[in-house]
Amino acid sequence: MTDQNKRIKDYFCKHTTRCTIEGVKKSKRFVGHDILKADAWDKVTGEAVYPDDISFDDMLHIKIKRAVHPHAILKDIDISRAKKVQGVVDIIVAEDIPDVRQFGLIIRDQPVLIAPGEKMRYMGDALAIIVAETKEAAKKARDLIQVKVEELEVITDPFRAMEADAPNIHPDGNIVITHHLNRGDVDEAFKNSAIVEENRYQTQFIDQLPMQNEAGVALYDERHGVVDIWAATQWLHDTQADVAQSLRLSKDQVRIIQPTIGGAFGKKEDVSVHIHLAIAAMRTGRPVKLCFTREESMITQSKRHPITIINKTGVDRDGYLTAWETKFVGDTGAYASSGPAVVHKGMYHATGPYNCPNLRGVSHAVYTNNTYAGAMRGFGTAQGAFAYEQQMDILAHKLNIDPAEFRLKNIYQKDSITPNGQQLTHSVNAEETIKRVMELSDWKGGRK
Amino acid sequence: MKKFGRGMATIMFGFGYGEGFPDHSIASIEIKEDERIVIRTAAADVGQGVITTVIQIAAEILRINPNYFEVVQGDTHKTKNSGSTSATRQTYFTGNAVKKAAEDMLANLYHYGSLEFRSNHPEIAIEDGRIYMYDDPDDYISYWEMAERVKERGEKLEAEGSFFPVTYSPDENGQADKVYVAYTFLSQVIDIEIDTDTGTIDLLDVYSAIDLGKAINPKNVEGQIEGGTVQGLGMGMMEDQVIRNGKTLNAGMTDYLVPTSVDVPKFKHYLVEEEDSEGPFGAKGVGEPTLIAAAPALANAVYDAIGVRFFELPISPSKIKKALKEKEKEENS
Numbered sequence: 001m002t003d004q005n006k007r008i009k010d011y012f013c014k015h016t017t018r019c020t021i022e023g024v025k026k027s028k029r030f031v032g033h034d035i036l037k038a039d040a041w042d043k044v045t046g047e048a049v050y051p052d053d054i055s056f057d058d059m060l061h062i063k064i065k066r067a068v069h070p071h072a073i074l075k076d077i078d079i080s081r082a083k084k085v086q087g088v089v090d091i092i093v094a095e096d097i098p099d100v101r102q103f104g105l106i107i108r109d110q111p112v113l114i115a116p117g118e119k120m121r122y123m124g125d126a127l128a129i130i131v132a133e134t135k136e137a138a139k140k141a142r143d144l145i146q147v148k149v150e151e152l153e154v155i156t157d158p159f160r161a162m163e164a165d166a167p168n169i170h171p172d173g174n175i176v177i178t179h180h181l182n183r184g185d186v187d188e189a190f191k192n193s194a195i196v197e198e199n200r201y202q203t204q205f206i207d208q209l210p211m212q213n214e215a216g217v218a219l220y221d222e223r224h225g226v227v228d229i230w231a232a233t234q235w236l237h238d239t240q241a242d243v244a245q246s247l248r249l250s251k252d253q254v255r256i257i258q259p260t261i262g263g264a265f266g267k268k269e270d271v272s273v274h275i276h277l278a279i280a281a282m283r284t285g286r287p288v289k290l291c292f293t294r295e296e297s298m299i300t301q302s303k304r305h306p307i308t309i310i311n312k313t314g315v316d317r318d319g320y321l322t323a324w325e326t327k328f329v330g331d332t333g334a335y336a337s338s339g340p341a342v343v344h345k346g347m348y349h350a351t352g353p354y355n356c357p358n359l360r361g362v363s364h365a366v367y368t369n370n371t372y373a374g375a376m377r378g379f380g381t382a383q384g385a386f387a388y389e390q391q392m393d394i395l396a397h398k399l400n401i402d403p404a405e406f407r408l409k410n411i412y413q414k415d416s417i418t419p420n421g422q423q424l425t426h427s428v429n430a431e432e433t434i435k436r437v438m439e440l441s442d443w444k445g446g447r448k
Numbered sequence: 449m450k451k452f453g454r455g456m457a458t459i460m461f462g463f464g465y466g467e468g469f470p471d472h473s474i475a476s477i478e479i480k481e482d483e484r485i486v487i488r489t490a491a492a493d494v495g496q497g498v499i500t501t502v503i504q505i506a507a508e509i510l511r512i513n514p515n516y517f518e519v520v521q522g523d524t525h526k527t528k529n530s531g532s533t534s535a536t537r538q539t540y541f542t543g544n545a546v547k548k549a550a551e552d553m554l555a556n557l558y559h560y561g562s563l564e565f566r567s568n569h570p571e572i573a574i575e576d577g578r579i580y581m582y583d584d585p586d587d588y589i590s591y592w593e594m595a596e597r598v599k600e601r602g603e604k605l606e607a608e609g610s611f612f613p614v615t616y617s618p619d620e621n622g623q624a625d626k627v628y629v630a631y632t633f634l635s636q637v638i639d640i641e642i643d644t645d646t647g648t649i650d651l652l653d654v655y656s657a658i659d660l661g662k663a664i665n666p667k668n669v670e671g672q673i674e675g676g677t678v679q680g681l682g683m684g685m686m687e688d689q690v691i692r693n694g695k696t697l698n699a700g701m702t703d704y705l706v707p708t709s710v711d712v713p714k715f716k717h718y719l720v721e722e723e724d725s726e727g728p729f730g731a732k733g734v735g736e737p738t739l740i741a742a743a744p745a746l747a748n749a750v751y752d753a754i755g756v757r758f759f760e761l762p763i764s765p766s767k768i769k770k771a772l773k774e775k776e777k778e779e780n781s
Contacts, residue, residue, distance in 0.1 A: 034667035070694025181622035235532030258522030389744030436657035
């Protein structure tokens with residue numbers, strides 16, 4: 001036991017780090033210098049402890065049985081054959097955890113396990129937690145679980161989801177949230193514009209693809225009533241709160257320790273392994289480990305939102321933007337995740353860094369039966385930029401102006417007003433970035 | 449045939465949660481008798497380098513070599529809330545929280561130093577881990593000795609800092625006075641070559657200029673620019689999780705294409721450092737902005753090369769080939 005205590009202590013200490021300063025030893029200033037990354041040495045030498053590096057002697061392994069259909073009512077789940085697999089310690093289904101609550105980043109719409117009579121809404125929904133002495137046994141048992149479902153219409157397109165006769169994926173309807181932007185008089189401004197350009201843009205599902213898949217280890221400290229979870233999250237205290245409310249524990253009873261994180265890019269904002277780990281650790285009283293495969297990670301965890309963007313942009317004869325109308329429809333998949341924040345953030349950036357006095361916009365985040373979409377580097381604005389920066393290029397060509405000059409004409413200055421009506425009071429050097437990149441690339445009207 | 453193309457994009461990104469959502473970070477610093485300065489923060493280092501950033505900030509304020517620092521990272525029972533590593537916010541938010549904690553610590557060093565030397569703050573010098581009177585540098589007390597003496601008083605040589613700027617929730621028309629704490633701006637020019645037979649895009653050069661206030665660690669900023677741009681180019685020309693009827697058809701690295709080292713173009717960049725934001729030393733966040741311009745700059749370069757607009761991502765070789773064929777047909781008819 002002492003041996004194991006010592007090892008647990010090790011895992012509590014490994015996430016400290018030190019910085020080396022090769023090359024700037026004599027400097028009095030440290031900000032603005034290329035100081036070697038504090039975690040570089042550990043990562044290069046393999047010293048860094050990732051969740052899969054954490055191991056305990058009597059540790060059990062978890063696999064998750066997932067949905068068999070993207071939109072269906074679970075009629076029956078039969079675990080009798082799976083339970084007979086040698087090495088299986090526990091198979092947990094919804095009826096074993098009646099008090100557990102739903103979880104989710106902004107809207108708590110995700111079930112921990114789907115119960116008979118309830119719906120699975122995408123292929124990543126969890127039906128059972130299989131806990132076994134080995135990964136192989138857990139996997140074998142998982143594949144022997146038999147599921148009966150009643151299939152429903154699979155909604156794959158947010159525009160279909162918004163139609164009146166589309167079945168509701170969640171009880172309150174398929175439109176998760178709608179936002180608006182309104183400034184000035186768009187209709188009048190379009191009437192007085194020299195050119196009006198309208199286009200429809202479409203972006204795709206993207207996986208954030210961090211090198212490290214979702215993984216974690218948990219241990220139940222029965223004496224203190226605390227469950228220790230080693231698993232990556234981008235917001236420790238938010239994940240702690242969500243796990244605690246889901247399991248009806250106090251925050252003090254859920255301790256999350258960051259192992260070394262092998263990349264995230266938004267994908268590790270959502271709860272992944274955490275709740276299943278805690279349930280398994282508390283029920284079995286033994287340390288447990290759950291590591292997603294890449295396939296499981298891609299199917300189960302969040303994606304970049306595919307967004308349909310319709311932009312209508314007006315300019316006057318002198319090349320100044322007059323009006324901008326925009327519509328963002330984001331496919332947030334089966335669960336809301338960060339969707340209620342992503343899609344309209346994209347719309348709030350719909351005009352790019354350009355002055356435009358008249359503006360009208362609407363955005364919808366919409367449920368479908370696709371893998372849910374959430375946060376990814378850019379958070380809706382990467383999709384928006386693909387649309388607004390092509391609008392700018394198209395208009396420059398139509399006006400017969402150098403695209404760089406057209407941008408310079410319209411670029412934000414100090415005291416410019418954003419689509420949200422925010423006056424930019426400080427740190428607005430957008431114009432300089434254009435001038436500098438023109439210099440750097442020897443820009444000559446767009447041709448080399 | 450190979451066709452050269454060049455495209456430009458300029459983007460903005462309002463960072464932090466904004467929109468009136470409570471957004472703050474708490475950090476603490478402790479000087480220990482055993483020659484360690486411990487920073488505690490729950491700010492997740494996902495590889496972007498927030499650990500290094502906060503060490504540099506604290507070292508600058510506390511006027512001591514970064515080598516003495518140790519960062520205790522995320523543990524809900526040891527570190528207070530630092531908010532998420534997302535929204536391009538950690539350098540700005542946790543950077544400021546650590547800066548404030550370090551300033552409070554510096555004030556403590558002056559306070560306890562003035563007690564030890566029976567003097568006032570202006571007569572005291574603090575640097576390189578030593579506290580002394582200006583006129584007698586040889587008679588110094590080290591930070592570690594000071595930690596010991598403070599401990600003897602039954603206190604700890606520690607300090608906490610938090611940063612909690614205000615934003616406002618937009619009204620039903622999306623309007624508010626301050627929706628985001630600040631904006632990062634970036635302009636990018638991308639040069640490509642398209643093989644008109646295969647439809648493949650060769651990435652040649654990427655030029656970037658970023659308005660980031662101040663680079664705390666220029667090398668790490670360079671890493672963000674290159675990593676972010678390549679990820680954005682993945683979005684632009686190849687990445688696509690194909691979900692048909694709710695089922696992913698390419699769940700794995702064999703069928704899901706992502707840029708590799710052989711796809712990476714050459715980079716040149718310019719940092720616009722006006723030090724004019726309210727972040728630590730004037731710094732603004734760079735994480736997300738470095739990705740955003742890549743796909744549109746690429747799309748504009750593709751148009752420049754072959755005269756075809758693509759409104760749907762990714763701009764894959766098969767789409768390019770198909771478009772070229774259609775264009776040829778149109779021109780011949």
